[in-house]
Amino acid sequence: MKKKTIAAALVAVLCLSACAAVFAGCQTEEDPRAYVSLDINPSVSLVLAADGTVESAVAENDDARVLLVDVALEGKTLEDAAGIVAKASIDCGFLSEDNSVVDVTVVAENGSVEYEGALLGELQQAFTAAVGEDSFDVTFNSEGSYTLNRMLEYYKEKYPENADVQAMTPAKLDIVLSLTQKDGSLSFEAAASLDISSLITMAETTYAEIKPYMNAAYEAAVGEAELLYENMKAVAASGVWAIKYSEFMLNDIDIDIDDIIGGDLSGIFGDAEALLTENYGLQYGMYNTLAITLDYLLDKGVQLQGYADAALANVDTARLSELLGVDETALKEAIVDESGNITLEAIDSYVDRLIKNAAADAKEEYESSELKEYLNGLQARAEEQVQKLPQEYADAIYAAAEAFEYTGVRIGEFFDDLTSLTIDDMRGAVEELETMRDKAMENIEANLTDAQLEEIKAAVAATEESMDEGKAQLQEVIAQAKADAESALEQLKEELIAEHKAVVTIQ
Numbered sequence: 001m002k003k004k005t006i007a008a009a010l011v012a013v014l015c016l017s018a019c020a021a022v023f024a025g026c027q028t029e030e031d032p033r034a035y036v037s038l039d040i041n042p043s044v045s046l047v048l049a050a051d052g053t054v055e056s057a058v059a060e061n062d063d064a065r066v067l068l069v070d071v072a073l074e075g076k077t078l079e080d081a082a083g084i085v086a087k088a089s090i091d092c093g094f095l096s097e098d099n100s101v102v103d104v105t106v107v108a109e110n111g112s113v114e115y116e117g118a119l120l121g122e123l124q125q126a127f128t129a130a131v132g133e134d135s136f137d138v139t140f141n142s143e144g145s146y147t148l149n150r151m152l153e154y155y156k157e158k159y160p161e162n163a164d165v166q167a168m169t170p171a172k173l174d175i176v177l178s179l180t181q182k183d184g185s186l187s188f189e190a191a192a193s194l195d196i197s198s199l200i201t202m203a204e205t206t207y208a209e210i211k212p213y214m215n216a217a218y219e220a221a222v223g224e225a226e227l228l229y230e231n232m233k234a235v236a237a238s239g240v241w242a243i244k245y246s247e248f249m250l251n252d253i254d255i256d257i258d259d260i261i262g263g264d265l266s267g268i269f270g271d272a273e274a275l276l277t278e279n280y281g282l283q284y285g286m287y288n289t290l291a292i293t294l295d296y297l298l299d300k301g302v303q304l305q306g307y308a309d310a311a312l313a314n315v316d317t318a319r320l321s322e323l324l325g326v327d328e329t330a331l332k333e334a335i336v337d338e339s340g341n342i343t344l345e346a347i348d349s350y351v352d353r354l355i356k357n358a359a360a361d362a363k364e365e366y367e368s369s370e371l372k373e374y375l376n377g378l379q380a381r382a383e384e385q386v387q388k389l390p391q392e393y394a395d396a397i398y399a400a401a402e403a404f405e406y407t408g409v410r411i412g413e414f415f416d417d418l419t420s421l422t423i424d425d426m427r428g429a430v431e432e433l434e435t436m437r438d439k440a441m442e443n444i445e446a447n448l449t450d451a452q453l454e455e456i457k458a459a460v461a462a463t464e465e466s467m468d469e470g471k472a473q474l475q476e477v478i479a480q481a482k483a484d485a486e487s488a489l490e491q492l493k494e495e496l497i498a499e500h501k502a503v504v505t506i507q
Contacts, residue, residue, distance in 0.1 A: 023053075029435045031050055032453050033114060035171075035174075038102060038123070039060075040099065042059070044058070045063050045175075046081060054075065056074060058210050063094060067085065068212060069486060070493070071088065083129060086127045086130035090131065091494040095127075103145040104144070107174075107196055109196050124141065144173075147352050148173060150376070152169075152173050153376075165192045183206065204436065217488075224475035226296075228470075230293075233470075236464065239289070240456065241282070242285050280441075287440060293432040295430045309344075312342050317375065324354060324371070336429060339507050344379060348375075407480045
């Protein structure tokens, strides 16, 4: 999936903001839109429309993908949607006597405390009904999880001069993190500068395109196929621009018969040499192709390796277990995955579950600065790690750059050492490539007539439309990846339900 939705939503947000004053007097008595997150773990985020129904929903982690794989929340009331999440959480063993606290974020776009309170009441009613005759009570925490509040302090320390970050609440941080961790096109500081209404607009657009089956395996398979297809289209279009531009320019070379008879070929060769060294059609095509490739790889790199799920090296589990007051073996069982990796998400989930279900007097012990400093250090390491472009993406860009060197289009200066550059550095390279591409287009437009330009654009469109085989292969990959992901999630859900039933039966 190519997630460019946030960048597109920014345009919509600006337009909506500009028109808000004009239409304010025309609004009906509908409720404001709202953002709601439920963190049991699993963690689910919802956007509510003005009529109170779920506009879009998203699974925030792997457990939530299992939870939502075979259910649909869109179009339902908040109470009904929350009831579905609660029932599935109980059936899978996520919500239980040992994990009975639900961290909740409820924020209305107009800040209405009364409406937020009403929504919280719906959530409580839904979970109470879902628990039914089970022998445990569900507790709601609307002050933000331990991790959310830790991260709020972390970002305020990281951006001491940013007034928007300093004024941020846990509720706003919740939605900011949800958005920035799904798409690399929106920086943390940019998201922090937006108001809740704008963030909800972005979430509404973004969540609508993300389905529960879109796990890491799905993204990897589809991402590779999409990149191949988009690159094929870009390369084909580049060839059309180069060939057609050369054709038109060669037709315009002024050949003087007298010079040819007199043996003076300098003019002809000079024009031809200029076309070879300043073939703006070729330059445009190459810069555009590389910009598309690099931008796509950056996008996928951020998507597939967000800081929360990046594997951390050399985690001192002995120190962490000491700070948490738990057995190190039990800690490792909870945070180390099947491949032996430890992620910040796994650590944060474990810490949140431990702290929110602890007795009131015990919770104070976890407020120690040492624990927060240790976890903040892990987060800083994870963020630094994912700011580096993954090696497999660097290799792909190197290959593209080398393939273009023979053209005379000098692009190697951008990519001396990709893996030493940050994601932001690479975004800068994309912007520079796009600037050079646009400059080449300006030269093309100056040298060709409108009719010639239209002929090239028509040829490019025809070339792209003719790539039916590549498009068909892409669709096959997407369909297979979806089927594989859904099958794996459904099987895991069945296993969790069976395990939970077995435990309940024994008890």
